[in-house]
Amino acid sequence: MQCSKCGNPKVIYKREQSGQLLCKECFIESIEKKAIKTIKKEKLLDKGDKVLVALSGGKDSVTTLEVLDSFRKRNIIDICAVTVDEGIANYRQDGVDIAIRHAQRLGIEHKVVSLKQEYGITLDEIMQRENHKGSCTYCGVFRRTIINKAAREMGATKIATGHNLDDEVQGIMMNYLEGNTDNLTKLGAKTESQAEEFTVKIKPLREIPEREIGLYVVAKDLEVHFDSCPYAMQSFRGEVSEVINQLSEKHPTIKYSTLRGYDKIKNILKEELKKDYAHGRCKRCGEPSSNELCKACSFLEELGL
Ligand SMILES: [Zn+2]
Numbered sequence: 001m002q003c004s005k006c007g008n009p010k011v012i013y014k015r016e017q018s019g020q021l022l023c024k025e026c027f028i029e030s031i032e033k034k035a036i037k038t039i040k041k042e043k044l045l046d047k048g049d050k051v052l053v054a055l056s057g058g059k060d061s062v063t064t065l066e067v068l069d070s071f072r073k074r075n076i077i078d079i080c081a082v083t084v085d086e087g088i089a090n091y092r093q094d095g096v097d098i099a100i101r102h103a104q105r106l107g108i109e110h111k112v113v114s115l116k117q118e119y120g121i122t123l124d125e126i127m128q129r130e131n132h133k134g135s136c137t138y139c140g141v142f143r144r145t146i147i148n149k150a151a152r153e154m155g156a157t158k159i160a161t162g163h164n165l166d167d168e169v170q171g172i173m174m175n176y177l178e179g180n181t182d183n184l185t186k187l188g189a190k191t192e193s194q195a196e197e198f199t200v201k202i203k204p205l206r207e208i209p210e211r212e213i214g215l216y217v218v219a220k221d222l223e224v225h226f227d228s229c230p231y232a233m234q235s236f237r238g239e240v241s242e243v244i245n246q247l248s249e250k251h252p253t254i255k256y257s258t259l260r261g262y263d264k265i266k267n268i269l270k271e272e273l274k275k276d277y278a279h280g281r282c283k284r285c286g287e288p289s290s291n292e293l294c295k296a297c298s299f300l301e302e303l304g305l
């Protein structure tokens with residue numbers, strides 16, 4: 001066995017979807033090239049952008065930071081980062097510490113915001129309430145609100161998230177299975193919201209499978225938080241992910257074909273399902289919202305906060 005690219009006999013990875021064999025150096029290079037290709041193809045960056053990386057300290061966000069840093073080193077963009085501390089015991093603190101160390105190593109502006117500081121409650125405390133709506137519902141909404149606010153406060157022009165191929169395909173399938181056509185049109189490499197106050201979100205890793213990102217951080221010796229969220233397995237996303245992974249064993253290109261198919265119909269869906277958004281503001285926090293209360297504030301009211 002030898003590397004399909006350079007002939008090096010030390011092969012570390014076989015790409016199931018193509019049969020390609022790769023040595024460590026060629027594997028690292030292939031991941032970085034793929035992310036850069038997505039960035040260029042989807043026009044994710046403009047010169048002079050200040051990109052806020054949503055940095056959890058996990059493999060996906062650390063890889064996103066690493067890839068974007070190559071653009072910062074060439075003075076094309078500036079980078080800053082935010083880490084959201086949801087307040088999950090025996091889990092989140094390690095990620096926060098790792099995020100802090102990466103930001104210091106690269107010398108970038110970094111902010112840690114906790115749910116406790118921001119809303120007076122941790123995710124663990126919410127999960128002890130009766131009739132809660134499930135951890136991911138709160139986590140997703142509160143985290144999004146905190147990241148959007150941080151982007152404005154730090155003067156960011158784009159928000160980069162670490163969504164990988166698996167995340168993106170799960171999102172497509174989940175929304176499809178749930179019949180949530182509204183959210184289905186919001187996926188994609190670049191998400192521009194109706195409200196101007198929401199910063200454009202970009203996903204440079206969306207064409208890279210999760211396992212390849214896991215191998216990339218190991219091959220590059222990047223410090224990451226490998227534990228998965230203790231609440232993850234309770235979620236519908238977890239179930240959908242299992243089914244897709246099972247299918248991929250016999251059909252190794254299925255994640256890519258799902259993504260390509262979605263990309264082809266996304267704009268048609270968006271056009272067909274276009275809604276008139278009321279450009280209102282939340283009466284409680286002032287964030288842009290199409291309802292009287294934004295999602296985060298309606299959850300807070302329900303929780304009596
Ligand atoms: Zn090689």
Ligand SMILES: [Zn+2]
Binds near residue numbers: 283285293294295298
């Ligand atoms: Zn609000």
